[in-house]
Amino acid sequence: GAVVSQHPSRVICKSGTSxxxxxxxxxxxxxxxxxxxxxxxxxxxxMATSNEGSKATYEQGVEKDKFLINHASLTLSTLTVTSxxxxxxSFYICSARNLRQGAYEQYFGPGTRLTVT
Amino acid sequence: xxxxxQPTSMDCAEGRAANLPxxxxxxxxxxxxxxxxxxxxxxxxxxxxxxxxxxxxEMASLIITEDRKSSTLILxxxxxxxxxxxxxxxxxxxxxxxxxxxxGEGTQLTVNP
Numbered sequence: 001g002a003v004v005s006q007h008p009s010r011v012i013c014k015s016g017t018s019x020x021x022x023x024x025x026x027x028x029x030x031x032x033x034x035x036x037x038x039x040x041x042x043x044x045x046x047m048a049t050s051n052e053g054s055k056a057t058y059e060q061g062v063e064k065d066k067f068l069i070n071h072a073s074l075t076l077s078t079l080t081v082t083s084x085x086x087x088x089x090s091f092y093i094c095s096a097r098n099l100r101q102g103a104y105e106q107y108f109g110p111g112t113r114l115t116v117t
Numbered sequence: 118x119x120x121x122x123q124p125t126s127m128d129c130a131e132g133r134a135a136n137l138p139x140x141x142x143x144x145x146x147x148x149x150x151x152x153x154x155x156x157x158x159x160x161x162x163x164x165x166x167x168x169x170x171x172x173x174x175e176m177a178s179l180i181i182t183e184d185r186k187s188s189t190l191i192l193x194x195x196x197x198x199x200x201x202x203x204x205x206x207x208x209x210x211x212x213x214x215x216x217x218x219x220x221g222e223g224t225q226l227t228v229n230p
Contacts, residue, residue: 004160034217043204044161044220093160095218106218108153108160 002028002098006109013116018082021112023094029074030096034106035067038091050077084116121205126225129199135192137224139205142186147209150181151218152190154201154226161204161220164190195228202226 003026013019023033031052036044048069050056056069068080077096081088093111122140129135141150152164165172165179167188172179178191192199204223 006160032217036220043222044155046217046219049217091158095160105163105166107163110160111158113158 002096002105002107004094004096004107004109006092006094006112008112009110010113011115013084013114015085015116016083018080019084019114021079021081021092021094021114023077023079023096023109025075025096025098025107028096028098030098031074032097033071033077034095034097035069035077035079036093036095038093038111044093047079081114084114086116089114089116121207121221123203123205123221123224125222126227128227128229129192129195131197131228131230132194135195135199135226135228137190137192137203137205137226138187139190140187141205141207144185144207145209148207149209150179150185150188151206151208152177152179153204153206153218153220154199155204155223156198156201164203195226197228197230200226200228 005024007022011019033050035047038044046059047062048056048058050069050071052071052074058064071077091111091113094109095106097106149166149168151166153161155161165177167179167181181188202223202225204220206218
């Protein structure tokens with residue numbers, strides 16, 4: 001099946017520092033990857049859509065200079081939270097679209113729990 | 118993408134069928150119905166999708182009404198591990214820059230022993 005991994009699964013960082021989260025499609029090529037965030041007891045909120053080799057498209061209200069997204073290859077996308085603050089603490093989930101299945105289904109990573117102290 | 122309406126929560130006894138409803142009265146002709154679920158603190162898991170015919174796979178069955186304004190996800194023999202938030206999403210099924218999954222609030226299904 002289509003497997004998406006994320007690293008790290010949990011990260012704690014100090015306020016003002018930056019943290020990078022990796023998202024990899026392990027057994028398929030993904031031209032499109034998506035980044036979501038989820039606050040406790042809330043639904044997933046799409047942050048940005050990332051196409052390989054192109055700049056990411058950010059949803060309204062998401063600061064592109066704060067959440068840097070790089071999608072340099074068909075199997076890797078990274079999200080960097082710059083100058084993190086406690087309000088950035090959240091569950092970050094990536095998703096990739098599977099080309100081999102006609103690029104229609106999105107498969108999700110296990111998520112990364114970010115805590116900013 | 119069309120909006121969906123789901124009950125906030127449902128309970129089901131272990132071993133019984135769980136029937137999760139979803140209303141999507143504004144669905145367009147080219148929009149598919151997708152179901153995902155999210156177990157606590159994990160990423161969403163794809164379950165099933167359909168256009169107008171009923172669908173079945175190893176996880177569940179999807180029943181779509183003839184007018185396509187509503188659907189029901191059926192877990193035939195619910196287990197404790199099926200406790201999760203279930204999301205019903207409608208979207209266009211094509212590779213376009215605007216085609217992506219938008220999540221509503223979903224239904225919290227609790228399977229009881």
